[in-house]
Amino acid sequence: MNFRGALRKIFRAALELAIADKVFDLRADEISELLSGVIQTHDERFGDYTATFAMSLAKRLALPPRRVAAEVIKRLDVTGLFDPPGDPVGPGFINLRVSDAALESAVARAVGDSRMGVAAVEQKLRIVLDYSSPNVAKPMHVGHIRSTVIGDALHRILRFRGHETITDNHLGDWGTQFGMILWGWKHFRNEQAFESNPTVELGRLYRMVRKLVDASTAVRELPHTLAAIEKVAAALAELPPDARETSREESKRPALNREHAVLSEASSQWKKAIVDVESDPVLARIVRDHQHEHIDQQVLAETAKLHRGDPESVSLWESFMPACRREIERVYERLDVTFDHTLGESFYHGMLPGVVSDLLEKGLAQESRGAICVFLDGFASPFVVRKADGAFLYSTTDLATIQWRMENWKPNRILYVVDHRQGLHFQQLFATARAWGFDAIDLRHVEFGTVLGDDGRPFKTRSGDTVGLESLLDEAVRRAAAVVANGDPNKSCFSQEEQSRIAHAVGIGAIKYADLSQNRTSDYVFSFDKMLQLSGNTAAYMQYAVARVEGIFQKGEIDRTLLRSETQSVRLADPLERRLAMGLLRFSEILEDVEADSRPSGLSTWLFDTAGRFSTFYDALSVLKAEENERPHRLALCDLTGRILRSGLELLGIRVVDKM
Numbered sequence: 001m002n003f004r005g006a007l008r009k010i011f012r013a014a015l016e017l018a019i020a021d022k023v024f025d026l027r028a029d030e031i032s033e034l035l036s037g038v039i040q041t042h043d044e045r046f047g048d049y050t051a052t053f054a055m056s057l058a059k060r061l062a063l064p065p066r067r068v069a070a071e072v073i074k075r076l077d078v079t080g081l082f083d084p085p086g087d088p089v090g091p092g093f094i095n096l097r098v099s100d101a102a103l104e105s106a107v108a109r110a111v112g113d114s115r116m117g118v119a120a121v122e123q124k125l126r127i128v129l130d131y132s133s134p135n136v137a138k139p140m141h142v143g144h145i146r147s148t149v150i151g152d153a154l155h156r157i158l159r160f161r162g163h164e165t166i167t168d169n170h171l172g173d174w175g176t177q178f179g180m181i182l183w184g185w186k187h188f189r190n191e192q193a194f195e196s197n198p199t200v201e202l203g204r205l206y207r208m209v210r211k212l213v214d215a216s217t218a219v220r221e222l223p224h225t226l227a228a229i230e231k232v233a234a235a236l237a238e239l240p241p242d243a244r245e246t247s248r249e250e251s252k253r254p255a256l257n258r259e260h261a262v263l264s265e266a267s268s269q270w271k272k273a274i275v276d277v278e279s280d281p282v283l284a285r286i287v288r289d290h291q292h293e294h295i296d297q298q299v300l301a302e303t304a305k306l307h308r309g310d311p312e313s314v315s316l317w318e319s320f321m322p323a324c325r326r327e328i329e330r331v332y333e334r335l336d337v338t339f340d341h342t343l344g345e346s347f348y349h350g351m352l353p354g355v356v357s358d359l360l361e362k363g364l365a366q367e368s369r370g371a372i373c374v375f376l377d378g379f380a381s382p383f384v385v386r387k388a389d390g391a392f393l394y395s396t397t398d399l400a401t402i403q404w405r406m407e408n409w410k411p412n413r414i415l416y417v418v419d420h421r422q423g424l425h426f427q428q429l430f431a432t433a434r435a436w437g438f439d440a441i442d443l444r445h446v447e448f449g450t451v452l453g454d455d456g457r458p459f460k461t462r463s464g465d466t467v468g469l470e471s472l473l474d475e476a477v478r479r480a481a482a483v484v485a486n487g488d489p490n491k492s493c494f495s496q497e498e499q500s501r502i503a504h505a506v507g508i509g510a511i512k513y514a515d516l517s518q519n520r521t522s523d524y525v526f527s528f529d530k531m532l533q534l535s536g537n538t539a540a541y542m543q544y545a546v547a548r549v550e551g552i553f554q555k556g557e558i559d560r561t562l563l564r565s566e567t568q569s570v571r572l573a574d575p576l577e578r579r580l581a582m583g584l585l586r587f588s589e590i591l592e593d594v595e596a597d598s599r600p601s602g603l604s605t606w607l608f609d610t611a612g613r614f615s616t617f618y619d620a621l622s623v624l625k626a627e628e629n630e631r632p633h634r635l636a637l638c639d640l641t642g643r644i645l646r647s648g649l650e651l652l653g654i655r656v657v658d659k660m
């Protein structure tokens with residue numbers, strides 16, 4: 001049962017009546033927007049739901065809000081679901097309370113329903129989810145966790161809602177990182193090391209060449225940057241010393257200061273890149289040996305060779321890929337994440353020339369200083385689809401990907417779960433795709449913020465490298481084991497095997513849940529201590545809440561399937577029972593909201609609230625020892641709570657355990 005959905009329909013009918021009665025001069029298509037103002041009350045004392053739209057409607061109609069509310073109430077038919085509404089409150093809020101009878105029968109139906117009262121969507125869509133999508137051959141780091149975990153949760157939720165989902169891991173398996181590895185392989189490979197651990201060796205080559213490329217770029221760029229700094233400094237020095245803040249000359253100061261700061265930051269980055277290489281004897285020697293070549297350009301040439309289909313480069317690439325794939329597979333396995341497809345960038349390579357020529361033919365793209373660009377209204381910079389040297393870009397691949405997905409999968413919607421720093425890319429991509437003719441598809445960038453360390457800067461280890469994902473997962477499980485065993489594994493009441501299963505669920509769950517419980521668009525601080533706490537909104541607390549409900553049935557030796565088939569009605573005599581039941585029956589609307597704004601945090605917040613309602617209920621009222629006339633009703637509530645918490649966590653991709 002979705003009471004909010006039902007109530008919105010009731011309000012729609014009332015508004016349509018008011019239009020028919022000529023009381024409201026409103027278009028039918030304005031109604032939906034108003035109905036999104038029918039929401040849960042902030043304060044339970046005012047009822048369960050409230051309609052907040054009377055104020056905006058009143059403004060639109062130029063009528064007093066309370067009169068608008070009264071006209072709506074007059075036409076509201078809530079029979080069988082809600083108590084009759086009272087007068088509008090304050091500036092026109094219409095508050096409603098679900099009737100006891102409707103709530104009791106909805107709970108009973110949810111108890112007997114394998115979907116716990118959550119109906120499948122009426123309009124089933126085909127939705128493609130593009131998530132995780134790491135650039136392979138670089139070690140995966142903590143940033144990749146966000147896309148993987150958020151994408152996986154959205155996938156589970158959309159599928160449960162009844163949509164048809166297609167998940168696709170759009171691997172970066174074709175980018176410049178392969179130019180670095182290929183160049184590194186040709187000059188510095190250690191075949192023995194590759195034999196014994198391919199990704200470690202590829203990672204070593206990648207990091208090494210990356211530093212060399214950065215340094216060679218720095219050597220070229222630093223003089224320009226230093227010259228630019230001098231110019232800005234001179235301009236600053238020329239400003240009259242005693243100028244008033246309002247003077248025209250003085251007004252240039254802030255912009256100059258900003259420019260100075262940006263350039264200084266750049267120059268220190270360049271210097272650091274050079275020092276990094278010079279202070280490393282091995283790298284310093286390589287630079288001396290290659291001093292007449294531009295390493296960065298050689299690396300680019302190496303990428304271009306691969307893209308041209310040079311047999312040697314392609315065959316090396318093919319020999320690297322299986323190891324790269326195995327490495328990320330291992331991570332996905334530990335995270336319980338799967339994909340229907342893994343079509344990396346390389347898959348689209350052959351389609352890129354066609355994309356560019358089609359854009360040119362349709363007059364959407366044009367040449368500008370040798371590059372092929374799409375100029376779009378509302379964007380300061382063009383969307384470049386082919387560089388002057390002939391190379392295709394990330395943008396070209398993404399356009400080809402949309403075209404291919406549309407031809408082969410015909411989705412209604414595509415979600416891209418990608419870092420917020422790629423915001424502009426996706427805005428330009430979507431605008432170009434629409435102009436190109438893909439205007440019926442709903443394209444959404446599900447962006448997320450950065451993972452920060454305790455110091456508020458992007459999460460790094462002490463050595464300065466971003467933390468490898470696998471070691472992070474290991475550490476989470478290790479720390480969880482200590483928490484679960486309460487410091488002493490030998491005194492635990494669980495077997496070794498149980499302990500390790502629980503530690504895995506709690507450790508991996510903690511990392512996932514910490515991420516999913518955050519508002520995805522904010523940066524969030526990664527902290528093992530916080531995420532492994534047993535109280536507060538953490539995975540461990542939620543997993544414990546499930547185990548606690550399980551415990552009731554184990555202790556009472558109760559057959560839950562019988563309970564479900566036999567529950568005909570549920571009486572909610574105590575306010576705490578009603579409060580719990582009302583919370584449980586929001587499951588359906590919560591999932592609806594998660595779909596609407598792609599925010600899994602809405603689900604975790606509600607699960608936490610539900611666990612709290614259960615706790616209050618369970619601490620105050622007896623269940624197993626309740627009177628005979630109360631016991632079955634309370635047990636039914638416990639059963640529904642347990643199943644909802646469990647499936648809610650599973651929808652977030654968090655494993656649950658029966659005992660903890």
Ligand code: ARG
Pocket residue numbers: 130133134135170171172398401416418
């Ligand atoms: N490989 C990219 C990166 O690591 C993310 C790809 C996201 N998906 C896409 N279709 N662009 O930044």
